[in-house]
Amino acid sequence: MTIYSAECTSTPHTRFSPSDKMTKYNDTGIVTESISVNSQDGISPVHREDNILLQKLGxxxxFKREFSLLETISFSMAIMAASCGVTTGYSYPLLSGGHFAMVWAWPIACAFVMCVAASMAELASSMPTSAGLYYFSAKMASKERSALASWITGWSNITGQVTLICSIDFSCTELITTAIAMSTDGAVVLGSGATFGILMAIHLTQAIFCSAGTRILARTTVVTMVLILTTSIGATIALLVCSGDQRASSVDAWTKFENNTGWSNNVWAFILAFTSPMWSLTGYDSAAHxxxxxxxxxxxxxxAILVGVxxxxxxxxxxxxGASYATNSVPDILQSKLALPLGQVFLNVMGKKGALTLWCSIIVLQYLCGCSQAVDASRVIFAFSRDNALPGSRWWKRINHTTGSPVNAVWFAMVLSAICGTLVFSTAAFNSLASASVIGLYISYVTPIYCRVTWGKEKLQPGPFNLGWWSFPIGWIGISWVAFMVVMLLFPYTQTANVQTMNYSIVIVMAVFIFAGGSWIFSARHWFTGPVPNIDRQSDSSSYSEKHNTESNSPRI
Structure with missing residues (x-):
């Protein structure tokens, strides 16, 4: 095992100085190499400190460090995009309890998700690298389980990342088809062929956009956050104000329970409503990536993780x-022929012109949300390939010298997502992508947390954000919640499931795990050792970022 440490000649008021050195030790504690960190003239102290800390991690x-604090928060919020998540996920609580589920399923799930987010934030603060979750697992697990924990986390995360791109983009497609149906009073209803064409067009244009440089992507996230705030607040106010006499009473809006799932047990029906917040509150690991x-x-x-969530x-x-108050009759909304039932609520409350204006804003936001997720997925693929863990890693870990971004990884992620998009011809199979993305991502979220609270109790070197003693109870709460949710997300939405209503997420998830597990048993366990330091393979002076970080030589907040 190779261990890196820093020899700091800095004053007590700074963490590092330009003359710091990275020293490499072997298992016996003998110095094997001393790597000097050059003065990096023209690079801000914050960037220099970031680069030295990254070298400590191996x-x-x-990359260029183009994301400021504001832009990192925006990036985290962009993938979750509250107004998009509620607009497209409204059907889950509508079926699973009506008004009561709309109002109460969301905050209950949110409380537990925050435990997962807090635990992840602690790890990200200690080990800020694009490798993210699978790096955390490798460092927190025991020596014997380090490589396997890293392998499981990496493949789970990639599964969730790719399927989340596809589910976000399909939701964008549904928003578009719903808008067309709304504008034509239901005269034009697109079939699966046209829907698939729109989905592929979204993938293609996003792949082109996400191949741009980091600075462009960083600026776009701020625009996305502005859209999130305006559409979320605007939709809430519009639903409450414009509903007028059609508004549900406060008693109904907060307490009326209507089970339309087909499950006879009302408690279980209500639990199924957690699908909406669990799907919406994914992707906040993007700040780590x-x-x-x-x-x-x-x-x-x-x-960014905590504020974003x-x-x-x-x-x-x-x-x-707001949606609960504006939903005057749950049975009537369920009868709507629109792909997304909240569109019917918009029409009832705001009329065609007002509904389409707000709806189209949400379409633009959902498209940008998909772009942010594509960037996130590409960084995971890049990092995992940098450690030679994916087939064709030598292609996916390349940095384009024109844009300064992993363009190959972007296109690889979008091609994989487009392949998942072929499931659009099967409504039941495609709806299972949402569950599959949540399962894949949350398994990758809690695996390093589990390693942290078991084998890694004394291993974590605290960063600026640290939970202290609370990391253990908070971590175990998050782990327990995710274990329960993974089981729940495998169930169909009706008790009498058939080919059309079956939840096929288990098929999608197991297909990946069988491939990843087989690869581990027959091959990877012999050569995959977890994150691979790359500072020995490049000279310090050849770093792309050090050549270009001078373009932004002061941190932006």
């Missing part, structure tokens, strides 16, 4: 409260 900085592109990553990444939870709950 990696050479290869862009850590190597973020200024002051050890501080910015945990802040909390902000999405608050906006989403307010939106659901």
């Amino acid at each position: 990696y050479k900085s290869q 862009i850590a190597e592109e973020t200024a002051g990553a050890a501080r910015a990444a945990p802040i 909390l902000g999405t939870e608050i906006l989403g709950w307010l939106y659901y409260i």
Whole structure:
């Protein structure tokens, strides 16, 4: 095992100085190599500190650090996009309890999700690298289980990342088809062929956009956050104000329970409504995956995770409260022929013109949400390939010297997502993608947390954000919640499931796990050792980021 440490000649008021050195030790404690960190003239102290910390983790900085704290928070919120999550996920609580589920399923799930987010933020603060979750698992697990924990986490995360792109983009497609049906009073209803064409067009244009440089992507996230705030707040106010006499009473809006799932047990029916917040509150690990592109990553990444999740939870709950008041009759909305039933609520409350104006804003936001998720997935693929863990890793870990981004990884992620998109011809199979993405991502979220609270109790080197003693009870609460949710998300939405209503997420998830498990048993366990340091393979002076970080030589907040 190779261990890196820093020899700091800095004053007590700074963490590092330009003359710091990275020293490499072997298992016996003997110095095997001393790596000097050059002065990096023209690079801000924050960027220099980030690069040295990254070297301590074993990696050479290869990106421009273009994401400020605000942009990192925006990126985290962009993938969750409260107004999009509620608009497309409204059907889950509508079926699973009506008004009561709309108002109460969201905050209950949010409380437990925050435990997962807090535990992840602690790890991201300690180890700010694009490798993210699978790196955390490797470092927190025992020596014997380190490689396997890293392998499981990496493949789970990639499964969730790719299927989440597809489910987000399909939701964008449904928003578009719903808008067409709304504008034509139901005269034009697109079939699966046209829907598939729109989905592929979204994938293609997103792949082109996400191949751009980091600076463009960073600026776009701020625009996305503005859209999130305006659409979420605007929709909430519009639903409450414009519903007028059609508004449900407060008693009904907060307490009326209507089970339309087909399950006879009302408690279980209500639990199924957790699908909406669990699907919406995914992707906040994105702040960890862009850590190597973020200024002051050890501080910015945990802040972005916590603020992003909390902000999405608050906006989403307010939106659901507005939707509950605006839903005058649950049975009537369930009879709507629109692909997304909240569109019918918009029409009833705001009329065609007002509904389409707000609806089209949400379409634009959902498209940008998909772009952010594509960037996130590409960074995971890049990092996992940098450690030679994916087939064709030598292609996916390349950085494009024109854009300074992993363009190959972007296109690989979008091609995989497009392949998943062929499931659009089977409504039941495609709806299972949402569950599959949540299962894959949350398994990757809690695996490093489990390693942290078991084998890694004394291993964590605290970063600027640290839970202290609370990391253990909070971690176990998050783990227990995810274990319960994974089981729940495998169930169909009706008790009498058939080919059309079956939940096929188990098929999608197991297909990946069988492939990843088989690869581990027959091959990877012989050569995969977890994260592979790359600072020995490049000279310090050849770093792409050090050549280009001078373009932004001061951190932006």
